[in-house]
Amino acid sequence: MTTETLTKLEQHDLFLSRHIGPDSAQQQEMLNFVGAESLEDLTEQIVPESIRMNRDLAVGDHVSEAEGMAYIRAIADKNKVNKSYIGMGYYGTLVPTVIQRNVLENPGWYTAYTPYQPEIAQGRLEAILNFQQLSMDLTGLDLASSSLLDEATAAAEAMALAKRVSKAKKANIFFVADDVFPQTLDVIKTRAECFGFDIIVGPAADAANHDIFGALFQYTNRFGQITDFTELFTALHEKKAVVAVAADIMSLVMLKSPGSMGADVVLGNSQRFGVPMGFGGPHAAFFVTRDAYKRSLPGRIIGVSQDTRGNRALRMAMQTREQHIRREKANSNICTAQVLLANMASFYAVFHGPQGLKTIAERIHRLTDILATGLTAKGVTLVNNTWFDTISIKGLDTAAIKTRSEAQGVNLRIDADAGSDKVLGVSLAETTTREDVAQLFDIILGEGHGLDVATLDSNIVANGSTSVPAALIRTDAILTHPTFNRYHSETEMMRYIKRLENKDLALNHSMISLGSCTMKLNAATEMMPITWPEFANMHPFCPQDQAQGYAQLVSELSDWLVDITGYDTVSLQPNSGAQGEYAGLLAIKQYHESRGDAHRNICLIPQSAHGTNPASAQLAGMKIVVTACDKDGNIDMEDLKTKAAEVADNLSCIMVTYPSTHGVYEETIGEICEVIHQHGGQVYLDGANMNAQVGLTSPGSIGADVSHLNLHKTFAIPHGGGGPGMGPIGVKKHLAPFLSGHTVVKHGLESDNNGAVSAAPYGSAGILPITWMYIKLLGKQGLRQSTQMALLNANYVMKKLSEHYPVLYTGRNDRVAHECIIDLRPLKEASGVTEMDIAKRLNDYGFHAPTMSFPVAGTLMIEPTESESKVELDRFIEAMISIRGEAARVESGEWPVDNNPLSNAPHTLADIMDPEFDSRPYSRETAVFPTAAVKLNKFWPTVNRIDDVFGDRNLFCACIPIADYE
Numbered sequence: 001m002t003t004e005t006l007t008k009l010e011q012h013d014l015f016l017s018r019h020i021g022p023d024s025a026q027q028q029e030m031l032n033f034v035g036a037e038s039l040e041d042l043t044e045q046i047v048p049e050s051i052r053m054n055r056d057l058a059v060g061d062h063v064s065e066a067e068g069m070a071y072i073r074a075i076a077d078k079n080k081v082n083k084s085y086i087g088m089g090y091y092g093t094l095v096p097t098v099i100q101r102n103v104l105e106n107p108g109w110y111t112a113y114t115p116y117q118p119e120i121a122q123g124r125l126e127a128i129l130n131f132q133q134l135s136m137d138l139t140g141l142d143l144a145s146s147s148l149l150d151e152a153t154a155a156a157e158a159m160a161l162a163k164r165v166s167k168a169k170k171a172n173i174f175f176v177a178d179d180v181f182p183q184t185l186d187v188i189k190t191r192a193e194c195f196g197f198d199i200i201v202g203p204a205a206d207a208a209n210h211d212i213f214g215a216l217f218q219y220t221n222r223f224g225q226i227t228d229f230t231e232l233f234t235a236l237h238e239k240k241a242v243v244a245v246a247a248d249i250m251s252l253v254m255l256k257s258p259g260s261m262g263a264d265v266v267l268g269n270s271q272r273f274g275v276p277m278g279f280g281g282p283h284a285a286f287f288v289t290r291d292a293y294k295r296s297l298p299g300r301i302i303g304v305s306q307d308t309r310g311n312r313a314l315r316m317a318m319q320t321r322e323q324h325i326r327r328e329k330a331n332s333n334i335c336t337a338q339v340l341l342a343n344m345a346s347f348y349a350v351f352h353g354p355q356g357l358k359t360i361a362e363r364i365h366r367l368t369d370i371l372a373t374g375l376t377a378k379g380v381t382l383v384n385n386t387w388f389d390t391i392s393i394k395g396l397d398t399a400a401i402k403t404r405s406e407a408q409g410v411n412l413r414i415d416a417d418a419g420s421d422k423v424l425g426v427s428l429a430e431t432t433t434r435e436d437v438a439q440l441f442d443i444i445l446g447e448g449h450g451l452d453v454a455t456l457d458s459n460i461v462a463n464g465s466t467s468v469p470a471a472l473i474r475t476d477a478i479l480t481h482p483t484f485n486r487y488h489s490e491t492e493m494m495r496y497i498k499r500l501e502n503k504d505l506a507l508n509h510s511m512i513s514l515g516s517c518t519m520k521l522n523a524a525t526e527m528m529p530i531t532w533p534e535f536a537n538m539h540p541f542c543p544q545d546q547a548q549g550y551a552q553l554v555s556e557l558s559d560w561l562v563d564i565t566g567y568d569t570v571s572l573q574p575n576s577g578a579q580g581e582y583a584g585l586l587a588i589k590q591y592h593e594s595r596g597d598a599h600r601n602i603c604l605i606p607q608s609a610h611g612t613n614p615a616s617a618q619l620a621g622m623k624i625v626v627t628a629c630d631k632d633g634n635i636d637m638e639d640l641k642t643k644a645a646e647v648a649d650n651l652s653c654i655m656v657t658y659p660s661t662h663g664v665y666e667e668t669i670g671e672i673c674e675v676i677h678q679h680g681g682q683v684y685l686d687g688a689n690m691n692a693q694v695g696l697t698s699p700g701s702i703g704a705d706v707s708h709l710n711l712h713k714t715f716a717i718p719h720g721g722g723g724p725g726m727g728p729i730g731v732k733k734h735l736a737p738f739l740s741g742h743t744v745v746k747h748g749l750e751s752d753n754n755g756a757v758s759a760a761p762y763g764s765a766g767i768l769p770i771t772w773m774y775i776k777l778l779g780k781q782g783l784r785q786s787t788q789m790a791l792l793n794a795n796y797v798m799k800k801l802s803e804h805y806p807v808l809y810t811g812r813n814d815r816v817a818h819e820c821i822i823d824l825r826p827l828k829e830a831s832g833v834t835e836m837d838i839a840k841r842l843n844d845y846g847f848h849a850p851t852m853s854f855p856v857a858g859t860l861m862i863e864p865t866e867s868e869s870k871v872e873l874d875r876f877i878e879a880m881i882s883i884r885g886e887a888a889r890v891e892s893g894e895w896p897v898d899n900n901p902l903s904n905a906p907h908t909l910a911d912i913m914d915p916e917f918d919s920r921p922y923s924r925e926t927a928v929f930p931t932a933a934v935k936l937n938k939f940w941p942t943v944n945r946i947d948d949v950f951g952d953r954n955l956f957c958a959c960i961p962i963a964d965y966e
């Protein structure tokens with residue numbers, strides 16, 4: 001066998017050859033078209049020499065997929081998955097395999113984007129609507145969000161909402177019951193400090209003794225106690241305080257709803273509805289409030305509207321609340337939700353139905369009754385006298401119990417604080433069996449206790465249970481909608497999931513060219529490890545010696561990200577890009593405070609910045625000063641210098657995106673950093689466009705002090721229909737002491753005692769194996785080449801389209817970075833065809849629209865990514881050129897402005913079956929098969945264009961009423 005043959009075989013085995021779309025011949029053809037000799041030549045034409053990286057990355061060489069899988073398998077094997085009874089918001093659950101295989105492991109669900117184009121997202125919108133209905137049913141309140149990041153951040157959002165809507169305007173105190181989960185209190189304290197709120201922590205009953213604007217209670221509390229808060233909530237309402245409750249979702253199947261007690265906000269973690277613990281995430285938080293507070297609800301809401309045919313259609317309601325519109329006036333900086341996980345939880349509820357959920361909840365409670373009854377019969381003292389799934393025990397030799405539990409592969413919550421006593425906490429779950437309860441007796445009491453689970457169970461059946469007070473037993477029905485009562489066989493469930501999937505366009509159908517969103521390949525090999533039990537079933541608060549695999553993965557990934565970014569330290573805690581922004585700004589804020597410069601609170605933000613930038617700055621308690629951009633879209637250096645000098649004494653930082661949101665490498669980025677540093681500020685470089693930096697330059701080498709990294713963009717974690725996301729931050733060493741800490745898990749770092757920004761120490765750690773695999777498989781060569789291919793693909797598309805549409809901004813040598821903006825305003829003025837018309841018409845061609853009207857109104861921002869093949873790029877280009885030709889027919893008067901394929905797009909099967917279609921000035925074939933390529937891969941939108949105004953004026957965010965269902 002020749003050396004040449006071996007080389008070809010080795011290349012064929014490389015992941016790189018499958019991650020990058022165009023092959024070597026296609027790459028050369030594209031290079032010739034754009035006018036470059038090679039990828040290196042193109043790089044030199046585009047990336048300013050002053051910031052170009054002159055070294056190789058140190059992440060190691062690329063490996064084959066088989067080698068990568070073997071390596072991460074060895075890492076996973078270092079995790080020891082004990083039976084967990086730790087609880088504290090994380091519980092064992094059984095993921096129905098029909099959901100695991102058809103949703104979690106299905107690219108039709110995990111590669112979809114946020115449903116900004118609802119006509120091609122009706123499937124996941126229905127699944128999210130189910131989640132909202134589930135949340136409302138269980139909590140007893142009126143209006144639910146489509147999910148938040150985790151329980152702790154949802155509690156912080158509840159505090160912020162309480163301040164916005166409370167009529168106790170003079171109050172500045174938020175009360176937190178002292179029995180909430182410690183990680184929740186940790187995040188609340190961090191957020192309150194930024195807002196300037198005072199926090200009082202005390203026994204729940206003391207809340208009414210204070211002048212407060214709001215309060216948070218845990219139901220059931222961290223020790224397992226169930227409390228009827230009705231009278232307390234009434235007293236708080238008399239003081240005009242807003243009441244929030246952090247509730248356990250499974251317990252709400254059995255227990256009286258917090259809404260019926262008078263709660264104004266109910267929130268919690270939906271993890272135990274069929275989502276693995278994943279060492280802390282990702283999990284979807286639910287957040288439900290009163291209809292009166294809908295304009296203050298954080299996050300996204302799915303609502304029911306209608307399309308142009310008058311049919312019911314789903315959409316994101318009140319979209320003007322999004323950060324890219326409201327910016328520093330946004331209710332929150334929340335951007336990424338946890339849609340994939342919310343969908344899993346909703347499907348779990350659909351699959352089991354109300355009776356199935358009741359059976360699961362009652363079984364968990366019965367086993368807890370058996371455990372509690374047996375222990376008390378042996379003289380054990382319980383801290384709590386009511387419970388659903390958790391009991392807390394005091395007065396025992398916890399050291400001996402810990403020794404026995406570890407020997408038997410069991411994790412209990414040891415030494416939870418209950419006043420002056422130390423307690424043992426035990427939380428049961430869906431995964432607990434009768435045999436497990438018998439094992440717990442052996443561990444807690446030692447052998448020879450004489451307890452028999454069957455006998456105890458029989459006694460409970462004969463005598464009844466009083467562990468849930470009669471007044472707190474749920475009596476109202478839940479999940480009465482037909483969707484939750486139809487699909488309980490696996491066949492029906494599989495078909496329901498598939499039916500919804502067929503309504504959605506995702507990356508498994510076609511290219512998604514959204515600018516600034518980096519919809520790249522989420523390779524199957526990268527995805528596989530996340531469902532391995534060694535990663536999926538780990539409790540985030542387990543003893544650290546049991547999580548050595550995660551420790552190695554976190555360490556190696558952190559080192560790689562440090563190398564890629566040019567920073568000194570990385571924190572993996574933020575579980576969204578916006579949370580990363582917030583965490584980075586907190587580090588800057590605390591750095592200034594440590595130097596006696598607490599007055600430095602002004603953040604400069606260019607006009608072109610992502611909307612989450614000003615929203616995050618506001619969340620961090622900063623004042624925002626906007627700097628101008630010049631006619632070419634670059635930061636106006638004179639304006640920046642003037643404003644930096646004007647606010648120098650109070651300058652905290654600048655937030656700048658690089659390459660710019662306009663899609664170019666600004667030549668002045670180094671000077672920008674120097675100006676800010678000269679005036680005592682710090683540079684926050686938004687990492688949203690990191691896909692144009694990896695291996696070519698880095699934020700740290702440019703001169704920035706801190707950046708977040710969107711792992712769900714640059715580093716291949718899938719978007720999941722709007723989440724999960726991960727937003728780790730890299731910092732220079734002077735900011736490292738101010739990174740987020742965690743109250744439960746310590747790592748021996750200087751930052752350990754800092755406040756947290758997420759519930760778990762590593763945020764959504766369960767998806768970190770995806771990014772680890774991405775970097776491991778590509779290696780230093782593949783990472784650099786991926787960036788270069790992102791540049792080539794973008795410039796290829798830009799040059800092809802520039803013959804038909806004006807390109808708004810270009811950088812040096814008339815090049816763009818990894819994305820380009822085409823300007824549709826001249827076309828609109830000449831023809832009346834809008835950017836919305838073009839976006840919807842692309843649906844007929846089988847494409848998701850590029851980013852519309854951001855960062856400039858009347859434009860489309862296109863990012864093809866390195867993963868798209870030349871064939872797919874050409875197919876997209878052909879569609880855009882064809883659409884321009886259609887617009888020309890409108891412009892010439894051949895087609896009326898209000899009756900043409902663009903204004904009527906997207907077209908559905910109902911359209912072409914309509915006998916009145918012949919009255920239109922274009923044919924059915926033109927409507928639905930405008931090019932030959934469409935015939936080969938037709939995607940059918942299931943609804944016509946949706947009326948956003950109708951949906952906002954008639955806000956309805958629950959499942960469609962039964963009478964209208966069929």
